[in-house]
Amino acid sequence: MSAMTATTAVHGAAAPAAHRGGKGAISIKNVTKIYDPGGVNVIAVDNCSLEIASGEICMIVGPSGCGKTTLLNAIAGFHSITTGTIHLDGELLCGPDKPKAEQGADRIVVFQNGALFPWKTILDNVAYGPIIQGRLSRAEARDKAAHMLAEAGLHDVGDKYPGEVSSGMARRAEIVRALINDPKVLLLDEPYRAMDALTKSIMHEALLEMYDRTKVTIFFITHDLEESIFLGDRVVVMTTRPAKVKQIVDVKIPRPRDYKILSSDEFRQLFEQAKGAVHEEAIKAFEAGERELA
Amino acid sequence: MAVASSSPSSGSSRFSLRGMFASPVFWRGIVAIAVALAFWELCSRSKQMFGFQVPWIGMVPPPTAVVTAWAGVVTELGYWQSWYLSINRVLAGFIAAQIVGIPFGLALAVNRYFRDIFFPPFEILRPIPPLAWVPASLIFWPTNEMSIAFVTFLGAFYTIVINVLGGARTINIQYLRAAQSMGATQWHLFWKIILPGTLPSIFTGAAVGMGITWEVVVAAEMISGGGTQAGGGLGFFIWNSYMGGSLEQIVVGMISIGIAGYLCSSAIRYLGFAAMPWRRLF
Numbered sequence: 001m002s003a004m005t006a007t008t009a010v011h012g013a014a015a016p017a018a019h020r021g022g023k024g025a026i027s028i029k030n031v032t033k034i035y036d037p038g039g040v041n042v043i044a045v046d047n048c049s050l051e052i053a054s055g056e057i058c059m060i061v062g063p064s065g066c067g068k069t070t071l072l073n074a075i076a077g078f079h080s081i082t083t084g085t086i087h088l089d090g091e092l093l094c095g096p097d098k099p100k101a102e103q104g105a106d107r108i109v110v111f112q113n114g115a116l117f118p119w120k121t122i123l124d125n126v127a128y129g130p131i132i133q134g135r136l137s138r139a140e141a142r143d144k145a146a147h148m149l150a151e152a153g154l155h156d157v158g159d160k161y162p163g164e165v166s167s168g169m170a171r172r173a174e175i176v177r178a179l180i181n182d183p184k185v186l187l188l189d190e191p192y193r194a195m196d197a198l199t200k201s202i203m204h205e206a207l208l209e210m211y212d213r214t215k216v217t218i219f220f221i222t223h224d225l226e227e228s229i230f231l232g233d234r235v236v237v238m239t240t241r242p243a244k245v246k247q248i249v250d251v252k253i254p255r256p257r258d259y260k261i262l263s264s265d266e267f268r269q270l271f272e273q274a275k276g277a278v279h280e281e282a283i284k285a286f287e288a289g290e291r292e293l294a
Numbered sequence: 295m296a297v298a299s300s301s302p303s304s305g306s307s308r309f310s311l312r313g314m315f316a317s318p319v320f321w322r323g324i325v326a327i328a329v330a331l332a333f334w335e336l337c338s339r340s341k342q343m344f345g346f347q348v349p350w351i352g353m354v355p356p357p358t359a360v361v362t363a364w365a366g367v368v369t370e371l372g373y374w375q376s377w378y379l380s381i382n383r384v385l386a387g388f389i390a391a392q393i394v395g396i397p398f399g400l401a402l403a404v405n406r407y408f409r410d411i412f413f414p415p416f417e418i419l420r421p422i423p424p425l426a427w428v429p430a431s432l433i434f435w436p437t438n439e440m441s442i443a444f445v446t447f448l449g450a451f452y453t454i455v456i457n458v459l460g461g462a463r464t465i466n467i468q469y470l471r472a473a474q475s476m477g478a479t480q481w482h483l484f485w486k487i488i489l490p491g492t493l494p495s496i497f498t499g500a501a502v503g504m505g506i507t508w509e510v511v512v513a514a515e516m517i518s519g520g521g522t523q524a525g526g527g528l529g530f531f532i533w534n535s536y537m538g539g540s541l542e543q544i545v546v547g548m549i550s551i552g553i554a555g556y557l558c559s560s561a562i563r564y565l566g567f568a569a570m571p572w573r574r575l576f
């Protein structure tokens with residue numbers, strides 16, 4: 001087999017595929033999250049471990065409602081965890097004595113439905129972080145925001161409100177708004193979910209371009225397997241709820257990648273491999289859902 | 295350094311007189327009003343012109359007679375004083391309701407303990423119609439003027455609070471999370487996220503509240519009467535015309551209130567437009 005073939009590791013804290021130096025290594029160890037709505041214990045994440053190298057694009061796929069977002073919320077500091085630890089660059093984010101991580105500009109989330117502030121222009125949205133952190137003056141922040149928007153190919157939208165631009169542009173601007181804070185980790189929760197395939201492909205190229213400039217670690221939740229293989233260094237397939245790592249697919253396709261690789265044998269092979277794992281879990285999730293209804 | 299260039303689109307939605315005259319919507323409105331007036335005139339004069347009286351509307355004086363009556367009163371100081379008094383009362387009650395209602399609604403929205411303590415009594419008082427307060431407030435407030443202002447205040451207050459509370463509670467939580475993860479403090483969250491996020495609801499509440507304020511002030515003026523210390527107002531103008539048996543003047547008073555109410559809601563619309571350039575309301 002050539003150097004480009006996929007390797008898989010089943011369960012456990014598999015070693016990350018890429019080490020690019022820099023910052024933003026996430027270490028998830030034995031994390032469990034139990035929700036307790038109305039006294040019924042719902043185990044969302046069960047003893048899940050995952051190591052993500054700094055500068056890695058780690059794609060998380062799994063059935064709907066499996067607990068992917070729970071994991072993201074734990075890293076971002078929106079929700080607490082029940083047991084286990086999460087470290088970022090060796091520093092404890094959350095663990096036994098501190099179930100909920102503090103929210104911080106080193107880990108910024110880009111949400112599924114977009115969360116640009118509708119009452120601010122795109123430029124002011126992007127300039128927002130550095131201003132409230134007191135890192136830059138208003139004028140400096142706006143200058144930097146305009147510069148970064150232009151770099152991302154968004155020259156003309158700075159003065160517009162989010163409601164005036166397409167969802168694709170808004171999502172790109174939102175990623176710029178995250179990156180201006182110079183985060184260690186970008187947490188993306190199905191950011192391109194409702195987009196058509198053509199727009200998606202443009203978004204992917206734009207994201208990879210921004211990634212090449214910043215080499216920020218990316219934790220990317222998606223349902224789209226093609227997307228996950230095209231973008232990712234690794235594709236982490238989660239089990240149905242409670243979530244843990246089912247299988248990790250290493251994607252050793254060299255960067256920069258373009259859309260020609262979608263039709264390559266290697267891509268198809270990886271796709272089949274991931275598809276098999278995801279499909280198994282999807283069926284389990286579906287049957288579990290039926291039982292709950294019955 | 296590349297700077298995002300300004301686009302013309304951000305200014306295109308601003309109000310302009312020329313744009314208004316060029317708009318088919320404006321002319322459609324003018325035609326609709328003209329047709330309605332012509333219909334009214336014909337119905338009012340149906341007995342003279344066609345030999346039978348159209349029910350209801352046939353008893354109303356025709357627009358031409360109303361305009362004549364109007365021309366009679368516009369030269370009188372008393373008529374304009376009625377305008378002045380009513381608008382004063384509406385604004386006093388309305389502004390007081392905003393000043394008390396917006397912070398109260400926001401406090402209900404952001405603080406659970408505040409909500410637990412103040413929301414139940416608020417909800418018990420809310421269904422009481424403002425006009426039911428008239429006798430009590432006439433007794434408890436030292437002057438009639440204060441009673442009217444208080445009742446007007448109540449008219450707008452509940453609507454404003456409910457709108458602010460609803461608006462602030464339904465802000466997309468992702469805005470709050472995004473702001474927090476970028477380093478916003480609680481203080482900042484309130485002023486820069488919750489307040490602008492609630493602004494559309496504040497203006498909706500203001501528009502609805504303004505309408506209720508006019509309803510209430512007119513009724514309160516009719517009840518409190520004109521001969522006493524708190525005389526006049528457009529409500530009393532109508533009541534007085536009724537006592538004097540002038541049908542035309544009743545209609546003049548009614549239309550005056552319509553115009554006054556319209557001017558007030560236009561002012562709110564304009565303010566809303568200026569305060570929230572990111573969205574068109576109403």
